[in-house]
Amino acid sequence: MQGTAHDTRQAERPSKAPLDPHLKALENEAIHIFREVAAEFERPVMLYSVGKDSSVLLHLARKAFYPGRVPFPLLHVNTGWKFAEMITFRDEMVRQYDLDLVEHINPRGAAENITPFTHGSAFYTDVMKTETLRNALDAGKYDAAFGGARRDEEASRAKERIYSFRTPDHRWDPRNQRPELWNIYNGMIRKGESVRAFPLSNWTEVDIWRYIQAEEIPIVPLYFAKKRPFVERDGMMILAEDKRLELKPGEVLQEDMIRFRTLGCFPLTGAIHSHATTLDDIIAELETATVSERQGRAIDRDQSGSMEKKKREGYF
Amino acid sequence: MSSTGFAHQTIAADHGATAEVTAFPATEAHRQIRDTRPLRLITCGSVDDGKSTLIGRLLWDTKAVKEDQAATLRRDSGQQNDLGLPDFALLLDGLQAEREQGITIDVAYRYFSTDKRSFIVADTPGHEQYTRNMATGASTADLAVLLVDARAGLLEQTRRHATIATLMGIRQFVLAVNKIDLVGYDQARFDAIAREFRELALSLGVRQITAIPMSALKGENVVLDGGAAMRWYDGPTLVEVLEQATVRSGQTVGFRLPVQRVSRPGESFRGYQGTVAGGSVKPGDSVVILPSGMVANVAKIVTFDLVRNAAVAGDAITLVLDRQVDISRGDMIVSLEGQPQIGLHFDAQLVALQAEGIQPNKRYWLKSGARRQRVTVQPVQKLDLQSGKWVGAEALAMNAIGKVHLSFDEQAIFDPYEANRATGAFILIDPDTNNTVAGGMITAKRSSMGGLHQDDARVILSLPADLAEEILASALFAARRDEVDIRRVTAAKASALLDEIDG
Numbered sequence: 001m002q003g004t005a006h007d008t009r010q011a012e013r014p015s016k017a018p019l020d021p022h023l024k025a026l027e028n029e030a031i032h033i034f035r036e037v038a039a040e041f042e043r044p045v046m047l048y049s050v051g052k053d054s055s056v057l058l059h060l061a062r063k064a065f066y067p068g069r070v071p072f073p074l075l076h077v078n079t080g081w082k083f084a085e086m087i088t089f090r091d092e093m094v095r096q097y098d099l100d101l102v103e104h105i106n107p108r109g110a111a112e113n114i115t116p117f118t119h120g121s122a123f124y125t126d127v128m129k130t131e132t133l134r135n136a137l138d139a140g141k142y143d144a145a146f147g148g149a150r151r152d153e154e155a156s157r158a159k160e161r162i163y164s165f166r167t168p169d170h171r172w173d174p175r176n177q178r179p180e181l182w183n184i185y186n187g188m189i190r191k192g193e194s195v196r197a198f199p200l201s202n203w204t205e206v207d208i209w210r211y212i213q214a215e216e217i218p219i220v221p222l223y224f225a226k227k228r229p230f231v232e233r234d235g236m237m238i239l240a241e242d243k244r245l246e247l248k249p250g251e252v253l254q255e256d257m258i259r260f261r262t263l264g265c266f267p268l269t270g271a272i273h274s275h276a277t278t279l280d281d282i283i284a285e286l287e288t289a290t291v292s293e294r295q296g297r298a299i300d301r302d303q304s305g306s307m308e309k310k311k312r313e314g315y316f
Numbered sequence: 317m318s319s320t321g322f323a324h325q326t327i328a329a330d331h332g333a334t335a336e337v338t339a340f341p342a343t344e345a346h347r348q349i350r351d352t353r354p355l356r357l358i359t360c361g362s363v364d365d366g367k368s369t370l371i372g373r374l375l376w377d378t379k380a381v382k383e384d385q386a387a388t389l390r391r392d393s394g395q396q397n398d399l400g401l402p403d404f405a406l407l408l409d410g411l412q413a414e415r416e417q418g419i420t421i422d423v424a425y426r427y428f429s430t431d432k433r434s435f436i437v438a439d440t441p442g443h444e445q446y447t448r449n450m451a452t453g454a455s456t457a458d459l460a461v462l463l464v465d466a467r468a469g470l471l472e473q474t475r476r477h478a479t480i481a482t483l484m485g486i487r488q489f490v491l492a493v494n495k496i497d498l499v500g501y502d503q504a505r506f507d508a509i510a511r512e513f514r515e516l517a518l519s520l521g522v523r524q525i526t527a528i529p530m531s532a533l534k535g536e537n538v539v540l541d542g543g544a545a546m547r548w549y550d551g552p553t554l555v556e557v558l559e560q561a562t563v564r565s566g567q568t569v570g571f572r573l574p575v576q577r578v579s580r581p582g583e584s585f586r587g588y589q590g591t592v593a594g595g596s597v598k599p600g601d602s603v604v605i606l607p608s609g610m611v612a613n614v615a616k617i618v619t620f621d622l623v624r625n626a627a628v629a630g631d632a633i634t635l636v637l638d639r640q641v642d643i644s645r646g647d648m649i650v651s652l653e654g655q656p657q658i659g660l661h662f663d664a665q666l667v668a669l670q671a672e673g674i675q676p677n678k679r680y681w682l683k684s685g686a687r688r689q690r691v692t693v694q695p696v697q698k699l700d701l702q703s704g705k706w707v708g709a710e711a712l713a714m715n716a717i718g719k720v721h722l723s724f725d726e727q728a729i730f731d732p733y734e735a736n737r738a739t740g741a742f743i744l745i746d747p748d749t750n751n752t753v754a755g756g757m758i759t760a761k762r763s764s765m766g767g768l769h770q771d772d773a774r775v776i777l778s779l780p781a782d783l784a785e786e787i788l789a790s791a792l793f794a795a796r797r798d799e800v801d802i803r804r805v806t807a808a809k810a811s812a813l814l815d816e817i818d819g
Contacts, residue, residue, distance in 0.1 A: 031632035068581035181455035181755040
């Protein structure tokens with residue numbers, strides 16, 4: 001007589017504790033979505049932003065297709081203004097896990113000198129992120145793109161499907177989404193149309209961190225608190241490690257134990273004061289946190305309904 | 317015949333409109349154990365029942381709303397209610413159009429957790445024209461919270477929501493009698509509503525019912541208990557019920573693995589990838605591949621976390637068999653015992669989701685699990701949500717719930733939805749628009765296309781009352797109750813009647 005499934009699994013994971021049933025259910029759902037998209041679409045691609053959600057997404061992709069390779073490329077929409085540590089980390093992941101990476105940087109950035117400093121964050125994001133993403137997806141003729149968005153992140157995302165249909169010009173029509181019942185996904189599209197697929201839809205921020213801890217998933221060190229130099233600007237703590245950051249009159253270089261809850265373009269991403277140097281610390285900090293993770297992101301605050309507007313235009 | 321004097325029931329069941337129907341046994345599909353998987357629930361209520369306030373209260377009192385989100389709310393609305401809380405409706409209605417029109421348009425998903433468990437709430441609009449959204453939210457839900465205003469009591473809407481939830485397979489109901497403060501915390505009022513609801517739920521075959529008096533606005537009996545205001549109520553709060561509720565899973569039926577993709581990273585490895593949709597499997601088990609019917613043995617179960625000794629429903633796995641067999645996406649690997657039904661003709665219930673409705677004899681794509689195939693749909697009846705009765709129908713308009721006959725070009729593989737949600741559910745896709753136009757649930761396989769004489773065939777059963785009650789409570793029975801005549805008689809009378817038939 002075999003033992004129960006639970007017992008057997010414990011025996012198989014001598015080094016790690018068994019994944020708790022909540023995380024296991026989320027993992028199973030994500031793997032199911034990965035496999036379904038890979039089977040139904042001709043040219044899938046995975047958006048890889050190098051952040052913690054992307055790290056989880058990549059880990060799940062590797063699990064979904066094991067023992068095979070991840071059967072699609074990773075697409076990094078680089079603005080040129082990402083944290084330097086993110087790029088180092090990204091290249092290490094690609095090397096270590098034998099991944100295909102496609103990187104896109106919008107040439108308009110250099111040609112027209114579009115930077116987060118010279119242009120408003122709204123215009124900058126539109127050109128360097130949304131436009132670049134659309135161009136990159138067109139260039140690769142991708143018919144499905146995985147993203148790491150979660151429904152708990154933002155109000156308009158709470159309404160988004162796991163398979164989110166996009167028109168040939170990448171538009172999202174929130175009022176006319178396909179109904180999504182059970183775990184049966186409709187992947188039928190016409191030429192030129194595409195689907196954004198979100199395997200992490202049902203995960204929350206705490207789930208992400210608990211899973212990173214349980215599965216020992218590597219993440220960019222900027223998530224951990226460390227003494228770092230920064231300046232205060234528009235109510236945000238901006239990391240001052242990059243020589244492209246020019247101090248404005250009245251700004252002073254400060255140093256403190258800081259870390260980041262999300263990672264984007266360094267001039268637009270605010271740090272928080274923190275002493276969380278381990279995953280346990282981060283989770284403990286999160287459980288008592290009174291502000292949401294996107295609080296440090298300038299682009300969400302440009303205007304009311306910001307994210308919905310960006311998403312309609314093709315932003316992830 | 318027994319002559320013990322117990323009451324017997326005579327049941328006459330008709331055999332379907334045009335064909336002989338193989339009825340499946342109605343089995344309890346979910347495990348009755350507590351676990352820590354996320355509980356999925358759906359909240360249903362009419363427009364003014366306070367649904368947004370209830371969900372807002374759940375998120376607020378479990379600390380799922382953060383300060384900056386609340387600050388944004390206060391900034392956007394410039395108002396708060398007299399308890400100093402933000403306007404929860406604004407928090408929940410995430411789309412601009414929703415905020416502008418002040419109504420919820422689309423199903424949204426909310427997340428909160430307590431020390432004991434985490435929860436996923438499908439928040440669906442209350443308007444009648446959004447039946448489809450409710451069906452969408454209910455498709456994945458383990459439990460339904462039905463909200464009523466204590467002043468208004470049960471509405472037509474309540475019956476409609478309860479009916480849809482039952483059809484979608486939900487067997488756990490919570491009745492939230494909200495705004496109890498506005499009726500002076502009147503116990504008699506609460507008891508009357510609860511009693512009426514219990515009767516409604518039982519008539520639908522749902523027996524797990526909890527009624528809770530609450531004030532979502534004041535936060536009484538939602539997360540925190542009602543305290544002094546309702547000393548007469550000693551039952552659980554809403555969150556306590558949710559923490560104890562069971563999660564459905566398909567473990568009681570045979571092993572099912574719908575094959576999503578075949579993994580062939582090299583010459584030496586061939587694995588079949590999918591999510592176990594029922595039962596369990598271990599190395600050495602004999603399995604059948606459907607629809608081909610070939611038999612093989614399980615060599616191993618491969619996952620990223622080492623080779624495993626067993627896999628159960630819900631697990632995403634890669635299965636390796638002991639011999640070369642021809643298997644492709646859409647096939648199903650199943651246990652030898654308790655196989656699903658294979659055939660060209662099935663009966664189903666479905667919800668029409670789009671403006672064009674469901675047209676008779678149109679060819680649609682049907683997707684179930686990883687299998688997509690052509691199907692012709694013939695509507696037979698639709699549910700009159702006002703009366704709860706099935707009436708004849710030749711087409712189904714948007715939001716209609718109908719009974720249909722499905723005819724396939726190639727063999728289809730299903731379990732009845734009642735026995736296994738994962739292998740009994742499907743969607744219909746319109747080949748002209750590629751849109752999802754219906755969500756459906758298999759009720760039975762039609763084993764032969766009978767002649768017209770089958771129309772009138774009936775069976776009279778005489779059986780003990782307790783057994784009859786069991787049968788009456790099954791969902792399969794409830795779904796066709798209108799076709800059944802029941803008379804309660806004594807054993808002696810039943811015996812006499814049957815003797816009379818025998819002549």
